[in-house]
Amino acid sequence: MTVTDIARDSVASALEQGKVESHLHPSGSYDVADHTAPTGREEVWRFTPLKRLKGLASDAVFNASTTEITWNTPDGVRVETVVGEEARGLRGLSGYKPSTLFGARILADVPETLLVDVPDEAEVAEPVIVNLVGSDADNTEAGHVVLRFGKFSKAVVVLRHTGSAALAQVVEISVGDGAQISVVSLQDWADDATHLTQTEALVGRDASYKHTAISFGGDLVRMDANVRYAAPGGSAEMLGLYFADAGQHIEHRLFVDHNEPKTKSNAVYKGALQGKGAHTVWIGNVLIRKAAEGITTFEENRNLILTDGTLCESVPNLEIETGEIEGAGHASATARFDDEQLFYxxxxxISEKEAQRLxxxxxxxxxxRKIDVPAIEEQLVKTVEDELAKNVIGKNI
Amino acid sequence: MSILQITDLHVTVDTDDGTKQILKGVTLTIKDGETHAIMGPNGSGKSTLAYTIAGHPKYTVTGGTITLDGVDVLEMSVDERARAGLFLAMQYPVEIPGVSVANFLRTAKTAIDGEAPKLRTWVKDVNAALGAADLDPTFSQRSVNEGFSGGEKKRHEIAQLGLLNPKVAVLDETDSGLDIDALKVVSEGVNRFAANGDKAVLLITHYTRILRYIKPDFVHVFVNGRIAEQGGAELADQLEATGYDKYVKAAV
Known part of the structure; x- marks a missing residue:
């Protein structure tokens, strides 16, 4: 008996123990009445400071938006705000079935949908950049965004959030068969913003989907980035970069649902924390369903603690229902500076501060470098520099 | 004139089994124009001496002094020592992901010189230093030491020696793990540096092999945290024939 056989047997016997449903198997419903407001005791809410969410997860009134939205439209791409029948027809396009009250409320109640529509076989070289500029940190509002990528299309879409807002958001992404897509969601909010957002992607046959979550600003940002597969052969690359300052809560959760065979996923999230009360949460959920034979998945989270007084939580979570896989793994590391790197x-x-900066x-x-969107690369490097100027270079740490 | 003077140096290191005395009174004077080889068996404290000179926080000096041109080195921070003219080529250079060799070299050169290098000549200088170490110019776009082969790491250390141009170079087993071609490249780099005349070299090695390419003026045999014997280049030849056994036995 080989080691692999033993591993398979142990998986098989574990499966025979009877089905234990984890939080990775929510049933979901479009009916708002089926959902209740979170109390904070739920597994999926226990890290989030609900009191600071301004009711976005529960009963906040979704007011008329005071967020200004502008975009560019490269040739062949349609970007517009749609309402009525068309907007309703886009709800659940990604297969999203809400398992949260706010998700159900957004699908049911928000009248308009911001649609980015990339037709079949369109190859769009220029990134579509959608700027969402908030103007009122106390105006609770909600948005529904749909990114629809046709078969064999190639495109990059950037959602750039700046300014102040209290925004609940659902972003649905449909990646057609064979498409090669990159979506970047940049949260570069002002310090008083609140952002509760859920991204749901459905990846077509042999398609490749890259999602990058970047969070610098905001009082509270919570993003759930989820992926499922519409057919075998799809691959998802989930990247994340976050930087929490004093008092900020930045929470990134990802969920890759390997529901189809021969699918791939790779997640890398990196974070830094500085200042009293800076709080980051990373939850990496991966589910390998029984049908998902021959898949590979790897997820990794690395955090750099720059000062005292921060709180960093990192939970990789892998649930496996079949042993017939190519590979699955996870890694998580949270540390201060590596003394050997600084010594070198x-x-x-090179002075200590300059060494830390490097x-x-x-x-x-x-x-x-992995994000590979030159249009925002320079700005990201500069934003990291600005963040560091606040503490590492500016003060003793 | 530069003189690195080590007097009655005692050093401890904290281990899981408590504090351990590694150096037990080392006295050594290295003047510019001189190449000193320190040879000794594993665990004799050779690397501890190198890292103590560079100021690694792991090592605690419990007695003795180190001065460079009369100035107390032990009072200086790690980076101050480098800016004062000390350079340590490490046995295990550290990987710094995401920091390019080009960025690293420019930052180090700026720190050492107190001003940014002239843009016009700098790229040429870097390429020349890399070329002399048998490294391709594209090397400067790679992350520092990340994915480098053993030989590339050592040759990168030697390229830095050429660019940063210190007063005193301490080479900690730079020859270990090198094939003969890489060993020649590394030796030529050290010889080029020493040929400037006003430079001092402290070459730490386990093997006599590198001494066929770098001729030491003085050889010190290091055993059990002390210098057990000193001599000229001929001492290395003798060690090649007899090994360290008689010194190790004498020290017990």
């Missing part, structure tokens, strides 16, 4: 740089005459830059540059 300082032994070349190490943090390197930590993030590694990831920024």
């Amino acid at each position: 740089l300082r032994s070349r005459g 190490v943090v830059h390197g930590f993030f540059n590694d990831l920024i």
Whole structure:
């Protein structure tokens, strides 16, 4: 009996123990009445400071939006706000069936949908950049966004959030068969913003989908980035970069549902924390369903603690229902600076602060290169620099 | 004139089994124009001496002094030592993901010189230093030491030696794990540096092999945290024939 056989047997016997449903198997419903407001005791809400959400997860009134939305439209791409029948027809396009009250409320109650529509076989070189500029941190509002990528299309879409808002949001993404898609969601909010957002993607046969979540600003940002597959052969690359300052709560949760065979996923999230009360949460959920034979998945979270007084939580979570897979793994590391790296740089005459700056830059540059959207790369490097200027370079740490 | 003077140096290191005395009174004077080889068996404290000179926080100096041109080195931080003219080529250079060799070299050069290098000549200088170490110019776009082969790491250390141009170079087993071609490249780099005349070299090695390419003026045999014997280049030849056994036995 080989090691693999033993592993298979142990998986098989574990499965015979009877089905234990984890939180990765929510039933979901479009009916608002089927949902209740979270109390904070639920597995999926226990890290989130609900009191600071301004009711977005429960009963906040979704007011008329005070967020200004502008975009560019490269040739062949349609971007517009649609309402009525067309908007309703787009609800659930990604197969999204809400398992939260706010998700159900957005699908049922928000009248308009911001649609980015990339037709079949369109190859769009220029990134579609949608700017969402908030103007009122106390105006609770909600948005529904749909990114529809046709078969064999190639495109990059950036959702850039700036300014102040209290925004609940559902982003639905449909990636057609064979498409090669990159979606970047940038949360570069002002310090008083609140953002509760759920991204749901459905990846077509042999399609490749890259999702990058970048969070710098906001008082509270919580993003759930989920992926499912419409057919075998799809691949998902989930990247994340976040930087929490004093008092900020930044929460990234991802869920890759390997529901089809021969699918792939790879997740890399990197974060840094500085200042009193800076709080980050990373939850990496991966489910490998019984049907999902021959898949590979790997997820990784790395955090760099820059000062005292921060709180960093990192939970990789892998649930496996079949042993017939190519590979599955996860890694998580949270640490202060590596003393050996600092020693090496300082032994070349580089001051301690400059050495720290180089190490943090390197930590993030590694990831920024993977995003591979030159239009925002320079800005990201600069934003990291600005964040560091607040603490690492400016003060003793 | 530069003189690195080590006097009655005692060093401890904290281990899981408590504090351990590694260096037990080392006295050594290295002047510019001189190449000193320190040879000794594993665990004799050779690397501890190198890292103590560079200021690694793991090592605690419990007695003795180190001065460079009369100035107290032990009072200096790690980066101050480098800016004062000390350079340590490490046995295990550290990987710094995401930091390019080009960025690293420019930052180090700026720190050492106190001003940014001239843009016009800098790229040429970097390519020349890399070329002399048998490294391709594209090397400067790679992350520092990440994915480098053993030989590339050592040659990268030697390229830095050429660019940063210190007063005193301490080479900690730079020859370990090198094939003969890489060993020649590394030795030529050290010889080029030493040929400037006003430079001092402290070469730490386990093997005599590298001494066929770098001729030491002085050889010190290091055993059990002390210098057990000193001599000229001929001492290395003798060690090649007899090994360290008699010194190790004498020290017990």
